[in-house]
Amino acid sequence: MSREGAGRHGRGGRDDDGSRERSMVPKATFRSYYGRPVLKPPVWEWKVPAYLFTGGLSAGSALLAAGADLTRRPELARAGRIGGFGALLVSTYLLVADLGRPERFHHMLRVAKPSSPMSMGTWILVAYGPGSALAAAAELLPAGVRASLPGRLLRMAARPAGLSAALLAPGLASYTAVLLSQTAVPAWHDARRELPFVFTGSAAASGAGLGMLLAPVAEAGPARRLGVVGAAAELVASRLVDRRPGLVTEAYTTGRPHRLRQASEYLTLGGALTALTLARRSRAAAAAGGLALLAGSVLQRFGTFEAGVVSTKDPAYVVKPQRERLAARAEGGG
Amino acid sequence: MTQDNSFYGPLSDPAGNAGHTDHPPRVGFFTDTSVCIGCKACEVACKEWNAIPEDGIDLLGMSFDNTGMLGASSWRHVAFVEQQRPLGRQDAGLADLPVGPSSTQETAEVVADALEVAKRGGGDLGTAPVDLGFPSFDLPGAGTGAEARTEFRWLMSSDVCKHCTHAGCLDVCPTGALFRTEFGTVVVQPDICNGCGYCVSGCPYGVIDRRPDDGRAWKCTMCYDRLRDGMEPACAKACPTDSIQYGPLDELRERADRRLAQLHEAGVTEAQLYGRDPDDGVGGDGAFFLLLDDPEVYGFPPDPVVPTRDLMSMWKHAGVAASALLAASAAVFLGGARR
Ligand code: SF4
Ligand code: SF4
Numbered sequence: 001m002s003r004e005g006a007g008r009h010g011r012g013g014r015d016d017d018g019s020r021e022r023s024m025v026p027k028a029t030f031r032s033y034y035g036r037p038v039l040k041p042p043v044w045e046w047k048v049p050a051y052l053f054t055g056g057l058s059a060g061s062a063l064l065a066a067g068a069d070l071t072r073r074p075e076l077a078r079a080g081r082i083g084g085f086g087a088l089l090v091s092t093y094l095l096v097a098d099l100g101r102p103e104r105f106h107h108m109l110r111v112a113k114p115s116s117p118m119s120m121g122t123w124i125l126v127a128y129g130p131g132s133a134l135a136a137a138a139e140l141l142p143a144g145v146r147a148s149l150p151g152r153l154l155r156m157a158a159r160p161a162g163l164s165a166a167l168l169a170p171g172l173a174s175y176t177a178v179l180l181s182q183t184a185v186p187a188w189h190d191a192r193r194e195l196p197f198v199f200t201g202s203a204a205a206s207g208a209g210l211g212m213l214l215a216p217v218a219e220a221g222p223a224r225r226l227g228v229v230g231a232a233a234e235l236v237a238s239r240l241v242d243r244r245p246g247l248v249t250e251a252y253t254t255g256r257p258h259r260l261r262q263a264s265e266y267l268t269l270g271g272a273l274t275a276l277t278l279a280r281r282s283r284a285a286a287a288a289g290g291l292a293l294l295a296g297s298v299l300q301r302f303g304t305f306e307a308g309v310v311s312t313k314d315p316a317y318v319v320k321p322q323r324e325r326l327a328a329r330a331e332g333g334g
Numbered sequence: 335m336t337q338d339n340s341f342y343g344p345l346s347d348p349a350g351n352a353g354h355t356d357h358p359p360r361v362g363f364f365t366d367t368s369v370c371i372g373c374k375a376c377e378v379a380c381k382e383w384n385a386i387p388e389d390g391i392d393l394l395g396m397s398f399d400n401t402g403m404l405g406a407s408s409w410r411h412v413a414f415v416e417q418q419r420p421l422g423r424q425d426a427g428l429a430d431l432p433v434g435p436s437s438t439q440e441t442a443e444v445v446a447d448a449l450e451v452a453k454r455g456g457g458d459l460g461t462a463p464v465d466l467g468f469p470s471f472d473l474p475g476a477g478t479g480a481e482a483r484t485e486f487r488w489l490m491s492s493d494v495c496k497h498c499t500h501a502g503c504l505d506v507c508p509t510g511a512l513f514r515t516e517f518g519t520v521v522v523q524p525d526i527c528n529g530c531g532y533c534v535s536g537c538p539y540g541v542i543d544r545r546p547d548d549g550r551a552w553k554c555t556m557c558y559d560r561l562r563d564g565m566e567p568a569c570a571k572a573c574p575t576d577s578i579q580y581g582p583l584d585e586l587r588e589r590a591d592r593r594l595a596q597l598h599e600a601g602v603t604e605a606q607l608y609g610r611d612p613d614d615g616v617g618g619d620g621a622f623f624l625l626l627d628d629p630e631v632y633g634f635p636p637d638p639v640v641p642t643r644d645l646m647s648m649w650k651h652a653g654v655a656a657s658a659l660l661a662a663s664a665a666v667f668l669g670g671a672r673r
Contacts, residue, residue: 033413033633034396036403039540043531063663071667100529100549107509107528115341115642118532119508166663170656177655178648182641183535184502189641192648196655204659225666233658312535319630322637 030323032315039184039312047098049305051091052176053206053298055125056199058087059169060207060230062132064223066166068215069159076223078139079214080207081162085136088129095125117179124171131165134158173203180308186318187251187311188304190244197237198304202297204230205268209293212279212286220286224275227293231272234300235265247320251311252303260303268296342643344612345499352514360518361561363570363578363621364586365492366593367632368605370577372398372490376410379572383557384409387545397488403633404493406545409554410569413632415489489625491632492569492578495520495541495554496609497620500640503533503542503553511551518583519556519620527551538616538638556620583620590624602626608634615639 032038042048065080096105109126113119138158145151177199181192188195204226211223238261242253251257274289311317340351349357380386389407394400397414404411501520504512511526512533522533522542529549533542542553557567565571570580579586590607597605608629609619615638629636 031628031630033415033631036633037540038630038633038635040405040534040537040543042535043544044535059659063659067663067667098531100531100544100551101527104509104528107511107526108530110526111508111510113508113510115505115645116508116532118506118530122508167660170659173659174652174656178645178652181648182506182645183532184538184540184638184641185535189644192644193651196648196652197658200655200659204662222666226663229662229666233662312540315630318635322635323630326637 030316030319032319035315037313038315038318039186041309041312042183042185043100044098044305046302047094049301050298051094051098052199052301052305053202054087054091054094055176056173056203056297056301057206057210057294058084058091058132059128059173060084060203060205060226061087061210062128062135062162062165062169062207063204064207064211064226065135066162067222068211068219069162071222073215073219073222076211076215076219077162079211081132081135081139081158083210083214084165084207085132088125088132092125092129117175117182121172121175121179124168124175128165128168128172131161131163131168134161135165170200173200180304183308185308185312186248186321188308190246190248191241191252191304194237194241194244195304197233198241198300201230201232201234201237202300205234205271205293206230206297208275209271209290209297212275212290212293214290217280217283217286220279223290224279224286227275227289228272231268231275231293231296234268234297235272238265238300248311248317251307251317255310257303257307257310260299260306264296264299264303266296267292267299271296341505341645342500342640343617345617347518348499348514348617349516349518354514354516357516357518359582359584360620361556361581362497362518362583362586362619363494363556363567363580364590364624365494365621366577366579366590366624367489367491368593368597368602368624368626369575370412370490370492371575372412372414372488373574374401374412375572375574376492376569376578377401377408377412379568380410380554383560383568384555386552404495404541404543404553406543406548406552409494409552411493413489413491413493415491415627415631417487417489417627418485489627489632491623491625492573493633494569494621495556496539496616496622497554497556498539498640499612499617499620500642501616502536502538502640502642503551505640505642505645506532506536508532515558515561517556517558517561519558519561521555521558522551522553524550524552536641538635538640540635586622590622593624597624615643 061080061084065077065084068076068080096102099105108119108122111119112123134154135158138155141151141154146155174196177195180188181195183189208223208227208230212220212227215223242249252261271289271293274285274292278285279289345351349360386407386409389405392400394402396402397416399412399414401408401411497519504514504520508530509526509528511523513521513523515521527550529544529551531544531551533551534544542551544551560567566580570578579589587610590610594605594607604626606625607622608625609622612618625632
């Protein structure tokens with residue numbers, strides 16, 4: 001409910017309407033109830049955007065790990081499997097802790113509801129979890145147990161487990177976009193066509209970033225390439241979000257969300273450029289590039305999240321576009 | 335298209351669509367704000383009947399509205415709008431002003447101007463800046479003719495959950511805590527809700543909210559318990575002017591149409607129905623309104639749409655993005671098999 005926003009969108013009315021003269025041009029003001037928000041701001045706090053990042057990171061890592069496993073890149077596979085599962089554990093914590101009643105988290109499992117992306121996401125996670133866990137467990141086996149029968153069985157199960165996680169990973173990386181868009185929050189709902197690409201791109205870039213950070217340069221070729229591809233997708237899609245016509249885009253292109261997403265853009269771009277160049281030779285450069293990609297992904301998620309929150313707090317984002325829609329419909333004779 | 339139809343568009347029988355067989359007719363509220371006197375009996379009755387906790391006792395400076403908005407612990411909310419309206423064919427040029435702050439400013443200016451000519455400049459406690467004309471035995475305004483009326487008018491409206499035909503809150507709830515009752519209303523089950531908060535962002539009207547100390551989501555139940563016992567909801571029962579009318583939705587819609595025609599005939603051309611139309615973005619509201627100004631003036635969204643309308647398209651876009659991710663992840667390994 002920033003004052004700045006109030007002036008910009010003409011909520012106050014007095015500033016831009018100080019005179020009582022009747023003006024010839026209709027004012028681009030809008031009416032509201034004491035400037036109160038029409039919508040409720042999301043009750044979600046930092047844990048949800050943090051989960052958007054860790055969930056995407058887990059998915060990107062699982063994909064890289066499966067490919068690395070199939071093409072005999074043991075270090076890259078190990079980084080992806082352990083990193084992917086670690087990110088999944090953090091995700092689970094964030095998701096449960098964000099509930100108003102964490103002890104009731106299992107109520108999510110009472111139903112499978114196609115109209116609720118959160119329900120669909122829960123089941124994607126349930127299906128994804130075991131594969132991710134098994135593959136990571138095989139990597140974490142103490143040397144003494146590896147040769148034993150259970151140890152050998154686990155290591156045999158690791159590849160199919162990792163592949164199952166990799167097959168579900170794209171779902172995990174993309175459903176969160178639908179989760180945000182399937183709301184009345186103007187900035188999220190309006191960006192519904194672009195967000196899946198922002199989020200899968202960001203997931204790929206972060207998974208790749210982790211691979212570049214943890215795996216030796218010789219094995220990390222696919223991570224570098226995935227980093228470049230993911231970063232490109234994320235950058236292009238998020239530029240498309242910024243170029244959408246209409247007032248709601250301002251939620252992305254102004255204020256704190258804009259600053260977060262701009263920082264994300266620089267980091268992601270820097271990470272991708274490093275992956276294309278220095279990271280092919282220097283482990284230190286690869287680690288720096290990987291960190292940049294990871295940080296870029298974090299900031300992208302927080303920026304997108306906050307743009308949505310901002311768009312619920314200023315009634316202009318609700319009233320103006322809806323008024324314009326009604327006016328267009330009236331003009332169209334409908 | 336039947337699939338689409340249960341997410342968006344007109345739907346004649348939401349309860350049947352949700353799986354209820356042999357159910358009673360869909361019921362709702364018709365709130366005729368033209369007869370609301372702003373007594374807040376509905377707010378009180380709702381709090382009392384549903385044992386809703388206190389949620390802040392504040393003076394908000396928004397006319398007589400000290401509730402502010404609907405929320406987890408305010409399931410009825412009476413809005414007060416103070417307006418300057420042109421009289422007859424005069425035009426004071428105020429029509430473009432936003433309602434709230436500017437009229438408050440007007441009021442403040444009137445008071446400030448009047449204070450200058452009041453006794454001792456209004457310096458005495460209890461000095462009234464203007465003679466309000468009471469106590470008196472006459473009706474207000476009875477001593478003078480219509481020419482003495484001011485340009486001022488008050489709009490009052492009791493807001494409530496709309497019990498949408500396509501309810502965004504219900505669609506997104508991942509636990510099944512929100513459900514469609516046999517009456518066609520939308521209710522949260524407090525023993526199921528785990529406070530995920532999704533419904534709060536799913537509602538295009540900003541109705542449902544999470545109670546901070548309790549962690550669960552709450553909103554109007556249309557007194558589900560009373561309905562099951564054949565009684566009308568507490569707010570409708572308490573409303574002294576029948577501004578809040580409860581009944582089968584079909585009947586209410588007919589009644590609202592008649593009332594609208596009556597008002598238009600009487601020259602109240604600004605009267606409009608809000609949420610009555612089954613073709614609107616939420617398939618029509620179970621609780622709809624007769625308003626005397628544009629919806630946003632009362633804090634309503636002018637053209638709400640249930641987010642679920644775009645569900646299929648959103649999943650398709652996500653599907654394309656997911657496939658692209660899978661393909662890219664495979665391609666980066668094929669690309670340079672050596673390193
Ligand atoms: S979407 Fe909002 S207005 Fe509609 S039933 Fe749910 S809480 Fe009520
Ligand atoms: S907060 Fe409760 S009622 Fe709302 S969507 Fe989550 S589980 Fe359902």
